[in-house]
Amino acid sequence: MEQSPQGTAQQGRQQQQQQQQQPQPIYDVRNGGHYGASAALSAQGYAPVAELYTGTWANVNQGLQGTARDILTTYWQHVINHLESDNHDYKIHQLPLARIKKVMKADPEVKMISAEAPILFAKGCDIFITELTMRAWIHAEDNKRRTLQRSDIAAALSKSDMFDFLIDIVPREEATSHAKRSSQAAGTAPGPSAGPGQLPPAPHGVQPHQHMGPADYASLGQHGMPQEQEYRPQPAMYPGAVQSDPSAAYGQPQSQMFEGMYAYPHLPPQQ
Incomplete structure (x- = not known):
């Protein structure tokens, strides 16, 4: 039995009323920011179908699976709805427009x-970050x-082709090398550290040098080290020399210094 057009229209109105009565999902950024709001909606079953994002939007959930993919698709659906339907206050910006203009004017x-133009860039940078x-x-x-690290950003960049322009800033090898370093650090146990005044452990097959006792140092005086007498100061070559008195004033004759130096008899004074 076919339904009349009036009955079909009535069923359509009832479906619309039921949809209006259902509470609309609220994207509340106060609940953990965009990540918390998107995670809450995706957990309630409001995540969009990931297969709908094709063409220009194909990179929205690229490299993600499961819950992470639902969170990103929910966020991007909120961004699309916000840009298309909400009223925008162009006087409030997340990023300073003066700084954006300075970057734009770097090109001569x-x-x-x-x-x-700076307003559009400010919104784009906000979404990108x-x-x-x-x-x-x-x-x-x-x-x-619970701490966001540089390796996390490198891993996030490596999962999507749209971040390839950042390959010079954060190389993709950093994500894999960070994972290798963490696994190696967990697998190798630290060796015993040498205490103060101790030598580090010698490798296998090499004997460490032994400390010498007092008797060993004494035996070195016969072969390796010269005798103690060789380091004694030698006597003065001219024992008759007498040092001058530093307290004597300049210009005064210092006769005591030269007395007895020469064995000549005293000459009589000239007439």
Whole structure:
């Protein structure tokens, strides 16, 4: 039995009323920021279907699986709804426009910049930083850490092709090398450290040098070290020499210094 057009329209109105009665999901950034809000909505089943993001939006959830993919798709759906439907206050910005203009004018070909261009860049940078932070935080949580590190950002960059322009700043090898270093550090146990005044342990097959006792140092005087007498100061070559008195004033004759130096008899004074 076919339904009349009036019955079909009535069913459509009932479905619309039921949808309106259902509470709309609230994207509350006060609940842990964008990551917490997206995670809460995805846990309630409001995550969009990941297969819908194709073409320009194909990189939205690239490299992510499971819950992490649902969190990123929920965030990007919120961004799309916000940009298309919400009213924007162009006087409030997350990033300083003066700094953005300075970066834009780094190109000598850029002479004039309109007022809308820095606003667009400010919003784009806000979205870029938020998404990259969420991707890095997912990697940090997978490694049971609560601190975002440089290696987390490197791992987040390596999972998507749209971040290839940052390959010179954060090389992709850093993510793998950080994982290798952490595994090697956990596998190798630290050896015994040498205390103060002790020599480090010698490698296998090499005997450490033994400390010499007082008798060993005494035996060195016959062969390795010269005798003590050789280091004694020799007597003066001219024992008759007498040092001058430093307290004597300049210009006064110092006759005592030269008396008895020459064995000549005293000559009589000339007439």
